[in-house]
Amino acid sequence: MRGNVRVRVDGTEVEVDPKSVLLDAIKKAGVAMHSFCQAGEIYRGASCRLCLVELPNGKLVPACAFPVSDGLEVRTRTAKTLRVRRSTLELLLAYHRIECWACMRKGDCVLVKMATDLRLDGIPVCAECPLHPEECLLSKGILCLGPLTLAGCDAECPATSGRCWGCRGPVTREDIVVRALKRYMELGFNIGEVVETAEIFWSAHPFLEKIKLVTRGV
Amino acid sequence: MSWTLMDKCCPKCWHNPPSNPCPKYIECRIKGPLCHDSSECRKLRARRLNELMFGRHGIKVRVALASCTLAVGAADVYYAVQEFVRESGLAVDVDIVGCHGLDFIDPWIEVVKKGLPPAIYANVNPEEVSNIVSSYLSGDVSKAFAIKYRTGTAKGEFLVPTLDELEFWRKQVRLVGRNCGIINPESIEEYVARGGYLGLVRAIKKSPDEVIEEIRLAKLRGRGGAGFPTWIKWKAVKDQVSDVKYVVANAEEGDPSAFSNRLLIESDPFIVIEGMIIAGYVTGANKGYIFVGAEFDLAAERLKKAVEEARKYGLLGDNVLGSGFSFDVEVFQDAGRYTSGEETALLEEIEGKRSSPRVRPPYPVSRGLWGKPTVVNNVETLAHAAVIVREGWDRYATIGAEKSGGTKMVSVSGSVRRPGVYEVPIGTSVKTIIDGLAGGPPEGVKLKAIEVGGPAGGFLPASEMDVPLDYDELLKLGVAMGSGILIAIDEHKCIVDLVRQFMVFFVSESCGKCVPCRVGTREMLEILNRICCGEGGQEDLELLQELGETLKNASFCALGSGAPIPVLSTIRYFREEYLTHIREKRCPADTCPVSREVVRYEG
Ligand SMILES: Cc1cc2nc3c(=O)[nH]c(=O)nc-3n(C[C@H](O)[C@H](O)[C@H](O)COP(=O)(O)O)c2cc1C
Ligand code: SF4
Ligand code: SF4
Ligand code: SF4
Ligand code: SF4
Ligand code: SF4
Ligand code: FES
Ligand code: FES
Numbered sequence: 001m002r003g004n005v006r007v008r009v010d011g012t013e014v015e016v017d018p019k020s021v022l023l024d025a026i027k028k029a030g031v032a033m034h035s036f037c038q039a040g041e042i043y044r045g046a047s048c049r050l051c052l053v054e055l056p057n058g059k060l061v062p063a064c065a066f067p068v069s070d071g072l073e074v075r076t077r078t079a080k081t082l083r084v085r086r087s088t089l090e091l092l093l094a095y096h097r098i099e100c101w102a103c104m105r106k107g108d109c110v111l112v113k114m115a116t117d118l119r120l121d122g123i124p125v126c127a128e129c130p131l132h133p134e135e136c137l138l139s140k141g142i143l144c145l146g147p148l149t150l151a152g153c154d155a156e157c158p159a160t161s162g163r164c165w166g167c168r169g170p171v172t173r174e175d176i177v178v179r180a181l182k183r184y185m186e187l188g189f190n191i192g193e194v195v196e197t198a199e200i201f202w203s204a205h206p207f208l209e210k211i212k213l214v215t216r217g218v
Numbered sequence: 219m220s221w222t223l224m225d226k227c228c229p230k231c232w233h234n235p236p237s238n239p240c241p242k243y244i245e246c247r248i249k250g251p252l253c254h255d256s257s258e259c260r261k262l263r264a265r266r267l268n269e270l271m272f273g274r275h276g277i278k279v280r281v282a283l284a285s286c287t288l289a290v291g292a293a294d295v296y297y298a299v300q301e302f303v304r305e306s307g308l309a310v311d312v313d314i315v316g317c318h319g320l321d322f323i324d325p326w327i328e329v330v331k332k333g334l335p336p337a338i339y340a341n342v343n344p345e346e347v348s349n350i351v352s353s354y355l356s357g358d359v360s361k362a363f364a365i366k367y368r369t370g371t372a373k374g375e376f377l378v379p380t381l382d383e384l385e386f387w388r389k390q391v392r393l394v395g396r397n398c399g400i401i402n403p404e405s406i407e408e409y410v411a412r413g414g415y416l417g418l419v420r421a422i423k424k425s426p427d428e429v430i431e432e433i434r435l436a437k438l439r440g441r442g443g444a445g446f447p448t449w450i451k452w453k454a455v456k457d458q459v460s461d462v463k464y465v466v467a468n469a470e471e472g473d474p475s476a477f478s479n480r481l482l483i484e485s486d487p488f489i490v491i492e493g494m495i496i497a498g499y500v501t502g503a504n505k506g507y508i509f510v511g512a513e514f515d516l517a518a519e520r521l522k523k524a525v526e527e528a529r530k531y532g533l534l535g536d537n538v539l540g541s542g543f544s545f546d547v548e549v550f551q552d553a554g555r556y557t558s559g560e561e562t563a564l565l566e567e568i569e570g571k572r573s574s575p576r577v578r579p580p581y582p583v584s585r586g587l588w589g590k591p592t593v594v595n596n597v598e599t600l601a602h603a604a605v606i607v608r609e610g611w612d613r614y615a616t617i618g619a620e621k622s623g624g625t626k627m628v629s630v631s632g633s634v635r636r637p638g639v640y641e642v643p644i645g646t647s648v649k650t651i652i653d654g655l656a657g658g659p660p661e662g663v664k665l666k667a668i669e670v671g672g673p674a675g676g677f678l679p680a681s682e683m684d685v686p687l688d689y690d691e692l693l694k695l696g697v698a699m700g701s702g703i704l705i706a707i708d709e710h711k712c713i714v715d716l717v718r719q720f721m722v723f724f725v726s727e728s729c730g731k732c733v734p735c736r737v738g739t740r741e742m743l744e745i746l747n748r749i750c751c752g753e754g755g756q757e758d759l760e761l762l763q764e765l766g767e768t769l770k771n772a773s774f775c776a777l778g779s780g781a782p783i784p785v786l787s788t789i790r791y792f793r794e795e796y797l798t799h800i801r802e803k804r805c806p807a808d809t810c811p812v813s814r815e816v817v818r819y820e821g
Contacts, residue, residue: 045577047732049772060771065577080771087768091737 005070010077022063022074023051031076034085034114036092038064049088050114054078086118093122098176100126101147101183102133107155116152124148124171124180125164129155137163138187143197147180148211166201170211177211220274223247223266223407224531227259235532241540243532244415270411272332273311279303279351280328282399284317284484285516286477291343292325298344299327302351310351316485318399319478319627319639320386323363329354335369337362337378386636386655391617393609393625394601395641398485403520406527409488415533417608418492418499422541426456426500433603436611437623442468442561442596443671443700444776445622445689448603451593454583455501458591463503465494466568466587469521469597470511470552470559473672474723476701478627478639479597483510483517486601487524491547493600495538496607497593498545506547507587508597509564512554521549556727560775561594563729574729575775596701598627619645619688626687626699630656632706633663642687649683652706659708667707667792671700673720674780676787677713696787698780712807713792714799717784718746724781735778738769742785749796752803752812759789759796 004015007022009029016025026033037048046065053063053074060081063074075081093115100106100123112127125146131137137144137158145166146158157164171177184194195212202208226233227250233240246252248267251259272278281296296314303310315328323340329351330336339350340363350361359365360374364381381387392398401408409415421429434449455463467490471479483490494506508525510518525547528534536544550568557563562576565587586592595603602624606614615623622644628651631637635657642651648668652658659665665680670687676697678685685691689699707716721743730736742765748754766782773779789796798806805812 046774049732049734049774052772062577067579084768084772087764088734088772091741091765091768092733094737094741 005068005072007068007070008073010075016068018068018070020068022053022061022066022068022072025068026053026063026074026076033063033076034089034117035064036110036114039110048092050085050092052081052084052088054081060084082118085114086120089114089118090120093120097179098123098127098173099179099183100124100129100151101136101138101180103127106133107131112151121150121152122171122173122176123151124176125151125153125155125158125168127151128153129158131158138183138189141188143184143189143193145194145197147183148177148194148198166198170198170202170205170207172207172210174210181211221262221266223263223270223411224527227251227262228254228256230254230256230259233532236536236544239532239537239540243539244410244419247410267411270408272330273313275309275311276332277308277310277355278313278330279310280313280315280330280402282317282324282326282328283314284403285480285514286317286321287324287326288516290324294344295325295327295342295347298347299351302348306348306352308355313402314404315401316398316403317481319395319481319641320399320636321638322636326363328366331355333369334372335359335365335367335375335380337365337372338381339363386640386657389650389654390641391625391643392641393605393614393617394482394489394598395486395627395639397489398481401486403485403487404523406488406524406531409486413608414488415492417604417606418495418533419539421496421499421607422539422543426502429496429500429607430456432606432611436606436614437618437621438599438602438606438614439622439689440596441598441602441626441702442559443698445699448595448599451583451595452497452500454581455503455591455593458584460591462505462588462590463501464587464590464592465497465501465503465506466561466564466582466592466594467494467506467508467597467600468559468561468564468594469508469514469517470564471514471701472511472556472559472727473674473701473703475631475669475703475705476629476672478629478702480511480514480517481639482601482627483514483521483597487517487521488528489601489604490521490597491524491528491534493595493597493602493604494547495534495545496603497595497600499538499541499543501591501593503591503593504544504546506545507568508547508549509558509568510549510551511559512552514551518549518551525549555729556723557729557775557777560777563775564594565592574731617643619643619686619691622689626702628687628702628704630704630706632669632704633659633665633708633711634706635660645686645688645691647684647686648678648704651687651704652683656704656706659706663708663710665706666709666711667713669705669707669716669784670703671698672703673723674698674776674783675700675703676783677707677717677791678787679791682791696783696790698783710807710809712750712805712809713788713795714746715750715805715807715810717788718743718750720784721746721781724777728777728781732772732774732778734769734772735774735781738765738773738778739781741765742769742782746785749799750805750810750812752799752810754796754800756800758800759793762786763789 005018007025012029014028035051046062051063052060107130109127112123144163146164149166150168233243242252337359358373362378438448439445552558558573560575563573567573582592618624627641640655668678724739728735766786769782
């Protein structure tokens with residue numbers, strides 16, 4: 001392969017076209033990588049900062065935009081990169097209106113994949129649920145706790161056997177809880193019943209008290 | 219109009235740019251005529267030089283007109299001087315001049331009469347003008363703030379110091395600022411009369427590589443903030459193969475509390491243009507842009523005028539001074555945004571796009587303006603380059619610090635008696651600048667911190683004031699030199715609140731492109747607001763530090779990575795003040811909402 005350059009990704013050497021960026025090399029090395037802003041049609045160039053990788057000098061650079069060069073070495077999962085990516089994703093999600101049950105990205109959402117990988121909670125099971133919003137159990141009158149439950153199980157239950165019981169514990173972000181409860185109400189569920197169902201797994205969780213408080217406000 | 223130094227002395231002069239420019243045109247202005255011998259032509263020059271100094275009739279009043287003096291009423295002083303001249307019927311030339319950078323003497327005028335010491339009058343108000351000028355003309359200088367030199371002929375002369383006897387003048391090393399407050403910023407003639415454009419003349423007699431070597435040996439580092447060695451940048455652009463290259467002078471100066479670039483271009487726009495032409499010659503660029511901040515109307519006007527004059531006399535345009543090298547400059551005034559000062563955002567803006575930074579690499583040196591190799595330098599950096607080539611690197615390199623040569627114009631403000639712009643060798647201690655030059659804090663006030671380098675610089679405790687003003691030394695203490703800003707902060711100011719105000723600045727100036735900066739600055743502000751309102755908790759400090767690290771490491775450009783520096787440096791040096799807000803619910807300076815009723819800033 002004439003003209004190619006060699007790049008080391010987490011110790012694995014790969015050969016790539018000199019015109020490519022680090023992310024190409026990382027993919028070629030078979031290393032799973034976070035990235036967000038370069039995924040869609042509206043790439044604006046390294047703006048999400050979720051694909052940062054570490055150079056030997058400790059500098060973090062965006063893999064999606066950093067040009068490869070021969071002998072370049074990068075580490076994709078150092079403590080520093082993970083810490084910074086996690087914090088950045090947290091910032092990104094802080095202003096994100098999370099309404100996964102009605103979102104077109106649900107079932108294939110990059111955010112929830114990164115969030116679970118980076119051990120960030122805040123996104124509900126619905127984000128991972130493969131059921132189309134129209135097939136959502138809630139619309140069939142089945143009380144699914146997906147909207148209130150932390151993602152990370154790949155929506156095991158709704159994907160196979162039925163409703164989510166909330167075994168992974170509650171989402172604690174208040175704005176999501178409020179929106180989720182509104183959703184239940186819109187669809188004619190009794191909030192008391194929702195809370196009762198939630199008590200099965202969360203009876204000892206301090207957050208349930210908070211939900212009860214919020215419910216009073218709804 | 220009468221004959222000026224820039225005009226041909228007699229029909230024997232064949233200087234005719236651009237078709238037939240004389241290479242000796244600049245030297246010939248003062249030393250000439252060089253190609254023919256004529257006592258008439260020599261006399262013409264001597265007479266004109268004399269006129270520039272003392273006016274056509276031996277009396278001249280110069281009024282400092284720059285943004286700083288205009289802000290405190292210099293325009294009225296100017297009108298008052300004109301009126302005085304009209305009413306008195308005296309033959310007096312009234313002229314404008316830039317600014318010395320001594321903010322505390324604004325508005326000021328200079329009165330000169332042959333045979334008397336040129337005198338500077340400080341804090342002039344329009345009503346006093348006729349008194350001041352009349353008493354000066356009667357030979358009494360006792361009311362002057364300073365005189366330029368002694369003649370021993372004036373009354374009260376020995377009550378008044380010369381500029382050089384004033385510590386804050388003598389201790390400066392004015393290299394790039396040597397013409398500031400001395401020449402008329404709208405007259406290329408006065409610039410040339412003071413040795414202007416000799417740097418360009420010297421440069422084009424050398425090869426580009428020789429000039430780059432001089433800049434290297436002079437140890438010139440960029441004055442725009444990052445302190446990048448200028449010769450590396452120039453060489454990188456020179457080594458690029460491209461038929462089109464650009465030089466961009468960065469005069470955005472968006473840092474609040476920075477005013478030295480503005481002072482420079484308002485008082486001596488020519489030196490920046492000279493530096494640009496040299497940069498163009500060295501790198502092979504034929505076109506330059508001066509990127510001027512939106513607020514700098516006066517500066518832009520003066521730059522435009524200086525460009526026009528340079529074109530008129532063949533210093534810009536085709537075949538500059540017969541060197542075969544062509545260069546032209548355009549003045550571009552931006553829309554006024556802090557990120558516009560970032561070198562790639564600035565290029566985007568010149569291209570007519572939204573001024574957000576570009577992905578780097580590629581750096582502007584390889585793919586800059588319209589994809590062509592581009593030098594982006596701060597205006598002061600370019601001015602230094604002109605000085606280096608004119609004076610020679612050996613002289614220049616003796617001034618300054620070990621790894622960084624020359625001087626820096628420093629903007630000093632805050633609790634000092636003499637706020638202003640001071641040009642000092644790099645490596646001068648912060649203490650010397652604050653106490654020696656700026657006069658220290660007013661009576662009875664104690665300083666507790668110095669804010670260095672502007673909003674993204676950082677806070678130094680007063681106990682660390684001995685640190686030299688030098689890129690590397692400051693970084694060791696966790697602060698950055700930035701654009702040379704020093705703000706003296708006294709005990710009546712709350713550090714946390716100041717930091718919070720800087721964060722408000724970053725929140726509104728973040729261009730919004732990348733996540734850490736766009737959201738992170740808001741979150742940090744939220745926490746700071748909380749602390750200032752007395753609602754902060756102990757964990758907030760850790761939170762600030764963690765967010766700060768994220769912004770520092772993950773931001774797209776230096777705005778985001780610089781934004782947490784004030785926070786981080788104050789948590790390092792002024793932790794106690796944060797804790798007082800958090801634990802005791804009290805503001806040590808008593809300025810924070812924690813001790814008052816407040817409106818909360820909701821991000
Ligand atoms: C947010 C931001 C604002 C900046 N503003 C300025 C400015 O106002 N003036 C300036 O000269 N450089 C500014 N810079 C630095 C420029 O990007 C660039 O480094 C500088 O113009 C290079 O010139 P130098 O090598 O002569 O220092 C800024 C950088 C950033 C990140
Ligand atoms: S699925 Fe949920 S987290 Fe993903 S984009 Fe939609 S609302 Fe956001
Ligand atoms: S079925 Fe359950 S998990 Fe899936 S979208 Fe509906 S509520 Fe959410
Ligand atoms: S019940 Fe547990 S495993 Fe099943 S979908 Fe809900 S959280 Fe996932
Ligand atoms: S040396 Fe040049 S500028 Fe001077 S008089 Fe002769 S032609 Fe004119
Ligand atoms: S760091 Fe801030 S200013 Fe710079 S690109 Fe990101 S959002 Fe824009
Ligand atoms: S994928 Fe967004 S910065 Fe690289
Ligand atoms: S006096 Fe001119 S800059 Fe202040």
